[in-house]
Amino acid sequence: MTRAYIAVLPGDGIGPEVTEAAVRVLAAAAEVYGLDLECERFPFGGAALERCGAPFPEETRKAVLEADAVLLGAIGGPQWDDAPRALRPETGLLELRKALRAFANLRPARVLPGLEGHSPLRPEVARGVDVLIVRELTGGIYFGRPRGLGETEAWNTMRYTRPEVERVARVAFEAARRRRGHLTSVDKANVLEVGELWRRTVSELAQAYPGVRVEHQYVDAMAMLLVQQPTRFDVILTGNLFGDILSDLASVLPGSLGVLPSASLGEGPSLFEPVHGSAPDLAGRGIANPTGAILSAAMLLTYALDRAEAGRAVEEAVAQALAQNPTPDLGGTASTEAFTRQVLEALYTKA
Ligand SMILES: NC(=O)C1=CN([C@@H]2O[C@H](COP(=O)(O)OP(=O)(O)OC[C@H]3O[C@@H](n4cnc5c(N)ncnc54)[C@H](O)[C@@H]3O)[C@@H](O)[C@H]2O)C=CC1
Ligand SMILES: CC(C)CC(=O)C(=O)O
Ligand SMILES: [Mg+2]
Numbered sequence: 583m584t585r586a587y588i589a590v591l592p593g594d595g596i597g598p599e600v601t602e603a604a605v606r607v608l609a610a611a612a613e614v615y616g617l618d619l620e621c622e623r624f625p626f627g628g629a630a631l632e633r634c635g636a637p638f639p640e641e642t643r644k645a646v647l648e649a650d651a652v653l654l655g656a657i658g659g660p661q662w663d664d665a666p667r668a669l670r671p672e673t674g675l676l677e678l679r680k681a682l683r684a685f686a687n688l689r690p691a692r693v694l695p696g697l698e699g700h701s702p703l704r705p706e707v708a709r710g711v712d713v714l715i716v717r718e719l720t721g722g723i724y725f726g727r728p729r730g731l732g733e734t735e736a737w738n739t740m741r742y743t744r745p746e747v748e749r750v751a752r753v754a755f756e757a758a759r760r761r762r763g764h765l766t767s768v769d770k771a772n773v774l775e776v777g778e779l780w781r782r783t784v785s786e787l788a789q790a791y792p793g794v795r796v797e798h799q800y801v802d803a804m805a806m807l808l809v810q811q812p813t814r815f816d817v818i819l820t821g822n823l824f825g826d827i828l829s830d831l832a833s834v835l836p837g838s839l840g841v842l843p844s845a846s847l848g849e850g851p852s853l854f855e856p857v858h859g860s861a862p863d864l865a866g867r868g869i870a871n872p873t874g875a876i877l878s879a880a881m882l883l884t885y886a887l888d889r890a891e892a893g894r895a896v897e898e899a900v901a902q903a904l905a906q907n908p909t910p911d912l913g914g915t916a917s918t919e920a921f922t923r924q925v926l927e928a929l930y931t932k933a
Contacts, residue, residue, distance in 0.1 A: 585618040586887055589649035589851075591626035591678075593644065594859025596870035597655025598629075603872035603922040604653060604879040607896060610926050611883060615892040615932040623735060627657030627671035627676070627860075628693040643681060652682065653879060653885035654855035659862050667731075671764050680720050684846035684853045685746070686753040687719040687825065688881070693831035694897070696905030700837035700912045703812070710813035711835045714761065716754040717825025719846055721746045722776075724822050740776045741813055743822065753847065754819035755791045764816035768804045768824055773816045774780060780821065805831060815930040829857050838911040840871025841904075843878035850918025852886045854878040868917045876900055876925060899928035 590605060592598035605621050612619040624642040631637045637657070641833055646652045657671035667673055693701050693708040701708035726739030751767070760766040766786040771777030790794045801805065801824045808815065808828065812835050820828060833839040842857035856874030864870045877900060884893035903924035906913035916924065 583616070583618045585620055585741050586650040587648070588619060588621045588882070589642075589645045589652045590621050590623045591646075591654045591862065592623060592629070593627040593655040593657040594629055594659050595656060595862050595865040597627070597657060597860055598868050599655075599705045599865070599868070599918050600834065600856060600872040600875035601653065601655035602833065603918060603925075604875040605897075606922060607721075607876050607929065608653075608879045608882070608926055610929050611892045611896055612877075612893070615889060617883075617887065617889060621653070624769040626654070627674055628659055628662045631662065631665070631669055631671065637669060637671045638681075639678045646678065646682060646853075649851050651882050652678075652853045653852055653882060654678075654853060654876065656856065656858060658860045659865075671857065676724055679846060679853065680725070682851055682853050683720065683849035685718060685720045685845055685848040687715075687717040687846045688738060688757070689717060689763040689825070689829045689832070689842060689844045689857055691713040691715065691829070693833055694838045694841075694901045694904060696901050697836050697841070697912070700908070701835060702837070703835065707813060713808075713812065713815045713818055713832060714757055715818045715820070715825055715829050715832060716750060716757060718742070718746065718750040718827065719755035719825075720822075720848070722822030735750070735753075735840070740774065740821075740823070742776050742779060744779065744783050747780050748787060751784050751787050751819055754817050755787060755794055758794045758817040759791060762816040763793055764795050764797070766799055766804070767816055768799050768801050768818060768828065770801050770824075771798070771801055774902065776821070783818065801828070804828065808832060809834065837872050838871055839874075840909065840911050841877070843874050844879055845874075845881040847880070847885060852882070854882040854886070868919060869910050870918050871911050872918050872922055873904065873909075875902055876922075895929060895932060896925075899925045899932065902928040
């Protein structure tokens with residue numbers, strides 16, 4: 583059995599709390615499914631800025647590039663909002679994604695069994711929600727140059743090249759082919775040239791995937807449709823900014839931002855992180871929902887370690903724990919610790 587090295591970046595706010603839960607579940611899954619895992623923590627985000635003077639220190643860069651996978655909590659907080667932009671935790675996060683060349687961010691939004699009662703949707707609709715947002719992660723307006731902030735004006739650049747669109751679109755088409763064969767590409771082609779290139783590239787690539795039905799939507803309409811008719815969608819492909827916004831919107835479907843996981847795949851080690859941020863309003867209170875982080879660990883088992891059966895077992899254990907007693911964001915009374923113990927118990931019982 584070869585040992586897999588996981589670089590763990592707990593980060594800031596609730597990041598360390600939910601990451602701790604995910605690491606414990608990962609260790610339990612390794613024990614149950616006979617995996618040899620080594621998790622090592624590295625400084626990242628605001629915590630790294632305080633300790634090492636940079637949000638993405640050299641030591642951490644080296645470790646993530648050598649790891650088999652990276653598990654991240656969340657970064658940021660109001661105490662760093664006035665730091666020079668280059669030193670902000672959020673800049674470190676963008677640099678991390680770029681360094682890993684993790685261009686395809688997979689953000690599944692499902693209403694897991696047990697969560698129907700917490701969704702604002704009618705239970706029979708909630709049960710059918712199963713979308714996969716594929717968000718481009720290393721390009722677009724978060725990275726485009728020129729960018730700048732002056733006294734009276736500020737500017738950013740939304741730029742995509744055809745190969746950048748093509749490679750992430752390919753990931754989305756492959757996912758659609760494995761799933762229900764429906765891909766919705768989201769852009770703003772009516773007003774943005776970038777959207778026009780995006781739409782043209784996706785339409786051309788569609789010729790290679792005759793089994794996939796392609797639909798194009800403008801992002802404003804998509805925001806409405808995702809809430810109004812969530813079961814109509816399967817795979818949703820979009821750029822960095824729109825994907826960031828639509829995935830937070832999609833979290834309303836299962837009932838809390840705390841439950842959404844993600845996997846970022848590309849040309850380097852893959853990155854796994856919950857969709858949510860550092861939630862300064864919850865930090866230190868022991869009530870953050872670790873579901874998104876734990877399900878990110880499940881995606882790590884599936885995508886980085888090729889142990890889909892272990893990933894599924896973690897998902898099932900989470901569903902059981904959610905049905906038992908969730909954290910307060912979902913109307914339950916479980917603390918982060920109590921919820922994690924429920925997941926661990928379910929995982930060991932099933933084995
Ligand atoms: N990937 C990352 O590390 C991200 C970092 N951020 C950073 O996080 C900081 C806070 O940003 P916000 O806009 O407040 O977004 P946020 O995602 O941290 O929180 C938004 C809302 O969702 C709730 N929430 C988030 N995660 C939760 C969880 N696990 N359990 C229960 N409730 C949860 C929070 O309490 C809050 O009401 C900022 O510095 C921001 O830049 C924001 C998004 C992503
Ligand atoms: C904080 C941003 C850099 C990232 C973000 O909001 C996200 O990836 O969801
Ligand atoms: Mg976001």
